[in-house]
Amino acid sequence: MPARISRCPRSIAADAVAERRDDVLVVGGGVVGLACAQALAAAGRGVRVLERDHLGGATSRGNCGTLTPSHALPLAAPGMVGKALGWMLKPDAPFLVRPRFDPALWAWLLRFAARCDARTFVAAIAPKAALLSTSQVLLADLVESRKLDCGYRRDGFVYVFRDARAFHAAVDSHVPLREHGIVVEQWDGARAEAEEPALKPGVAGALFFPGDGHLRPERYTAELARIAREDGAAIEEGVEIVALERDGEGWRAIAANGRRFHARELLLASGPWAARMVRGLGLRLPIVPGKGYSITYDRPAITPRRPLVLKEQSVCVTAWDDGFRLGSTMEFAGFDARLTRARLDALERGAATALHEPVGPVKREEWFGWRPMTWDDLPILGAVPGHRGLWLAVGHGMMGMGMSAATGRLLTDLMTGRAPVIDAAPYAITRFG
Numbered sequence: 001m002p003a004r005i006s007r008c009p010r011s012i013a014a015d016a017v018a019e020r021r022d023d024v025l026v027v028g029g030g031v032v033g034l035a036c037a038q039a040l041a042a043a044g045r046g047v048r049v050l051e052r053d054h055l056g057g058a059t060s061r062g063n064c065g066t067l068t069p070s071h072a073l074p075l076a077a078p079g080m081v082g083k084a085l086g087w088m089l090k091p092d093a094p095f096l097v098r099p100r101f102d103p104a105l106w107a108w109l110l111r112f113a114a115r116c117d118a119r120t121f122v123a124a125i126a127p128k129a130a131l132l133s134t135s136q137v138l139l140a141d142l143v144e145s146r147k148l149d150c151g152y153r154r155d156g157f158v159y160v161f162r163d164a165r166a167f168h169a170a171v172d173s174h175v176p177l178r179e180h181g182i183v184v185e186q187w188d189g190a191r192a193e194a195e196e197p198a199l200k201p202g203v204a205g206a207l208f209f210p211g212d213g214h215l216r217p218e219r220y221t222a223e224l225a226r227i228a229r230e231d232g233a234a235i236e237e238g239v240e241i242v243a244l245e246r247d248g249e250g251w252r253a254i255a256a257n258g259r260r261f262h263a264r265e266l267l268l269a270s271g272p273w274a275a276r277m278v279r280g281l282g283l284r285l286p287i288v289p290g291k292g293y294s295i296t297y298d299r300p301a302i303t304p305r306r307p308l309v310l311k312e313q314s315v316c317v318t319a320w321d322d323g324f325r326l327g328s329t330m331e332f333a334g335f336d337a338r339l340t341r342a343r344l345d346a347l348e349r350g351a352a353t354a355l356h357e358p359v360g361p362v363k364r365e366e367w368f369g370w371r372p373m374t375w376d377d378l379p380i381l382g383a384v385p386g387h388r389g390l391w392l393a394v395g396h397g398m399m400g401m402g403m404s405a406a407t408g409r410l411l412t413d414l415m416t417g418r419a420p421v422i423d424a425a426p427y428a429i430t431r432f433g
Contacts, residue, residue, distance in 0.1 A: 021262045021263065022046055022047070022048040022234075022261065022262070022263040022264075023045050023046030023047065023263060023264055023265070024040055024045050024046065024047045024048070024263055024264070024265045024266075024267060024415070025048055025050060025251065025253055025261055025263040025265070025266050025267065026040075026047060026048070026049045026050070026267045026269055027050050027241050027253060027266065027267070027268050027269065027270050027277070028049075028050075028051065028052075028268065028269035028270035028271060028273075028274075029049050029050070029051025029052075029054075029055040029056065029225070029235065029237065030051075030055075030056055030058060030059055030060040030221070030269065030271055030400065031056060031060040031217070031220065031221050031224065031400050031401055031404045032060075032269045032271070032393050032394075032396060032400050032403075032404050032407055032408075033049060033051070033267075033269030033270075033393070034049065034055065034056070034221055034224035034225055034228060034404075035224055035404040035405055035407055035408030036267060036269055036393050036407065036408045036411045036412070037049045037224075037228045037233045037235070037408075038224050038227055038228035038231060038233065038408060039408035039409055039411070039412040040233075040267075040408075040411070040412050040415065040416075041228055041231035041232045041233040042231045042412075043412050043416050043418075044416075045412075045415070045416070046232070047228070047232070047233040047234070048233070048234045048235075048236070048261065048263070049228070049233060049234070049235040049236065050236055050239040050241060050253065050255075050261065051235070051236065051237045051238075051239065052238070052239065052240040052241070052270075052273075053237065053238065054237055054238075055221060055222070055225050055235065055237060056217070056218055056221025056222065056225075058271065058369060058370070059271050059272065059369040059370055059371060059372070059400065060217055060218075060221050060369075060400060060401070061217060061218050061221070061367070061369065062217075062292075062294045062296070062325075062327070062365070062367030062368070062369050063217055063292065063294065063327060063369065063398075063400075063401060064214070064217075064294065064307065064316045064317075064318040064325055064327040064328070065151075065214050065215050065216055065217040065220070065307075065318055065320075065325075065401060066157060066212065066213075066214045066307050066316065066318065066401070066402065067135070067136055067139065067154075067212060067213040067214055067215065067401060067402045068132065068157055068209070068212045068399075068402050069129060069132040069133045069136055069177075069182045069209070069211055069212060069402075070157055070159075070174075070177065070182060070184070070207075070209035070211075070212050071128075071132065071398075071399060071402070072125050072128045072129035072132055072133075072177060072180060072182060073121075073125060073128075073173065073174065073176075073177070074115070074120075074121055074124040074125065074128065074376075074377045075112075075377045075397070076112050076113075076115035076116045076120070076121065076124070076375075076376075076377060077116060077121055077173070078116055078117060078118050078121060079116070080095075080113075080116045081113045081116050083095065084097065091340070091342040091343070092342045092343055092345065092346035092349075094313075094314030094328065094329050094330065094346075095314075095329075095330045096329075096330070096331045096332065096333075096343075097109065097332045098331070098332065098333040098336075100333075100334070102334060104288065105288050105332060105334070108286060108288045108373075108375050109332075109375075111286070111375040111376075112375040115375070115376065122176055124376065124377065124378075125176055125177070125180060126180060126426075127378055127423075127426035127427065128377065128378060128399075129177070129180035129181075129182060130180075130422045130423070130426075131378075131379070131399075131403050131406050131407070131422065131427075132399065132402050132403060132406075133180070133181060133182065133211075134405075134406040134409075134421060134422050135402055135403050135404060135405040135406035135407070136154075136211065136212075136213065136402070136405075138405035138406055138409055138421075139152075139404070139405040140152075140154060140213075142405060146223075146227050148220065148223040148224075148227070149219065149223060150215045150216055150219040150220040150222075150223050151214075151215050151216035151219055151320050151321065152213065152214075152215040152220075153213055153214060153215070154211070154212070154213035155210075155213065155305075155306055156208055156209055156210045156211070156212055156213075156306045157208075157209045157212035157213075157214070157306060157307050157308065157309075158187075158192070158195075158196060158206050158207070158208050158209075158304070158306055158307070158308040158309070159206060159207040159209075159308070159309050159311050160192060160196075160199060160203060160206050160308050160309065160310050160311060160354060161203070161204045161205050161206065161311050161312065162202055162203060162204055162310075162312055162353070162354065163204055163312055164204040164205070166204075166311060166312060167204045167205035167206075168205075170207060170311065171186055171205075171207065174207060182209065182211060183209065183210055183211055184207055184208075184209060185207070185208040185209075185210065186205065186206075186207060186208075187205060187206040187207070187208055188205055189202075189203040189204050189205055189206075191206070192205065192206035195208075195305070196304050196305060196306070196308065197302065197356075198302050198303055198304045198305075198355055198356055198357065199304075199354060199355065199356075200353075200354055200355065200356055203354075206308075212307075214306075214307045214318055215401070216320050216322075216323075217401055220401070224404075239255050239259070240255060240256040241253045241254065241255055241256075241270075241277070242254060242255065242256045243280065244266070244277065244278070244280065244281060246387075247262055249264065249389075250262055250263055250264045250265070250266075250389060251263055251264075251265070251266035251389055251390065253266065264389060265389040265390075265391065265415065266389060266390050266391065267391040267392075267393060267411065267415075268390070268391070268392050268393070268394060269393040269394060270394065271370070271371075271372045271394060271396075271400075272287065272288075272289040272335075272370040272371065272372040272373075274287055274372065274392070274394040274395070275287045275288075281387065281390075283384065283387075285380065285392075285394065285395070285429075286374055286375055286432055287372050287373065287374055287380075287394060287395050288332065288373050289332075289334065289335055289370035289371065289372065289373070290330050290331070290332055290370065290371040290372075290373040290397070290398075291329075291330070291331040291332070291333055291336065291368055291369070291370055291371070292327065292328065292329060292330060292331075292368065292369055292370075292371055292398065293327065293328070293329050293331075293339075293340075293343050293344055293347060293366075293367065293368050294325055294326060294327035294328075294347070294366075294367045294368075295325065295326045295327075295344060295347055295348065295359075295363065295365070295366050295367070296323055296324070296325045296363075296364045296365045296367065297323065297324045297325070297326075297359055297360025297361070297362060297363050297364060298323065298324065298360040298361050298362040298364065299319060299320070299321070299322065299323055299324045299360055300324055300357035300359065300360045300361060301357060302355075302356050302357045303319035303324055303357070304317055304319055304355075307319075309328070310350055310351065310353070310354045310355075313346075313349075313350025313351070313353060313354065314328050314329065314350070315327075315328055315346075315347055315350040315351050315354075316328045317351060317355070323360075323364070324359075324360045326347040326348065326350075326351050326358075326359075327347070328347070329343050329346065329347070330371075330398075331343065335370065339366055339367075339368055340368075344366055371396075371397050371398050371400075372394055372395050372396060372397065373395070373397050374395040374397065376431070377397060378395070378426060378427055379393070379394060379395040379396045379397075379399075379403065379407065379427055380392045380393075380394050380395045380427060380428075380429050381393055381407060381410055381411060381424065381427035381428070382410075382411075382414055382424050382427060382428050382429065383414065384429055385429070385430060391411060391414070391415060392429060393407050393408075393411050406421065406422065409421045410422060410424060410427075
């Protein structure tokens with residue numbers, strides 16, 4: 001019997017719809033799906049992208065657009081469990097787990113907690129650093145070679161500390177990054193305030209990562225779509241896939257309106273929804289949605305020269321020529337589709353402690369998006385054993401922008417039989433047993 005995700009409405013009219021037949025179907029038109037589609041199309045594969053809503057309109061749209069090899073340190077750090085427990089009853093905490101009956105989430109959290117030791121922490125840096133650093137190089141090359149208009153800059157990233165003890169602890173914890181080619185500079189408070197006049201006095205110190213960069217995320221996804229089409233990819237919006245079936249030597253994807261799409265190979269790049277989509281195939285992906293928030297404004301008169309994170313407040317700040325954004329926080333609340341006022345207010349309150357102008361003159365948008373979180377903080381990339389022709393590019397957590405270019409190249413290498421740009425083994429689904 002064919003494996004199904006959910007029951008798909010059937011009708012004579014729907015059955016009469018001719019199936020589209022393609023070489024590769026990419027399900028998901030966010031930054032990862034578009035990066036994979038473009039790389040595959042450029043390599044000569046026939047590609048069709050199916051996006052349930054608007055391209056880049058979900059998780060990819062409202063983030064701070066940072067490209068950060070500096071974030072190669074795993075989220076599961078020593079001491080994280082104690083911090084998370086202390087935050088559980090604070091609605092504006094930077095890391096919040098809302099207590100509820102959710103066996104999958106609690107199983108995920110137990111596996112995450114088991115990794116919060118020093119040895120695992122250090123060992124987990126290498127694969128994350130490889131993906132982020134490789135992506136940084138590939139993305140810079142793509143911007144230059146294809147003239148992407150996405151506000152790309154590579155002028156560094158700053159962690160700002162107002163607490164001296166937290167600053168010195170961060171100096172020590174970031175030392176391992178140097179072993180992976182990630183440059184870390186240590187600034188005292190005076191240097192940080194001189195480099196970033198947007199900061200209020202009272203900075204204890206800062207870490208500067210000169211190799212980091214940023215871009216405007218919605219413009220980047222739009223440009224990826226543009227060049228993917230130029231390279232021959234077909235892209236469709238408003239196509240919600242509700243069922244997947246094995247179809248002879250290929251795959252069939254069935255949409256909510258009854259349309260059917262057939263391809264020799266199927267690549268899932270559906271972010272936090274991927275775990276739901278493969279259940280009907282008998283697969284279990286250790287992905288849960290982590291809810292992030294942002295607020296976008298018109299650009300204030302005084303803005304940081306580079307993206308920065310206000311570490312004690314866990315607020316990321318990015319300024320572009322045409323806008324200004326506060327973002328961050330992590331909330332495990334399932335697919336709760338509400339904007340939580342306490343968490344939005346926490347972004348503005350945190351920015352106000354550190355910036356002369358913490359908000360812009362006009363608020364454009366309050367946003368949330370679900371990040372696809374794995375408990376080992378690495379994406380799931382590659383083939384699915386036992387399901388020939390099925391590929392995954394999911395689970396990028398908060399790093400979808402920064403890992404997108406390397407993900408697209410790696411999946412293309414694997415699907416075309418080329419030598420992989422980086423070792424694919426650390427990202428394989430088989431690591432979960």
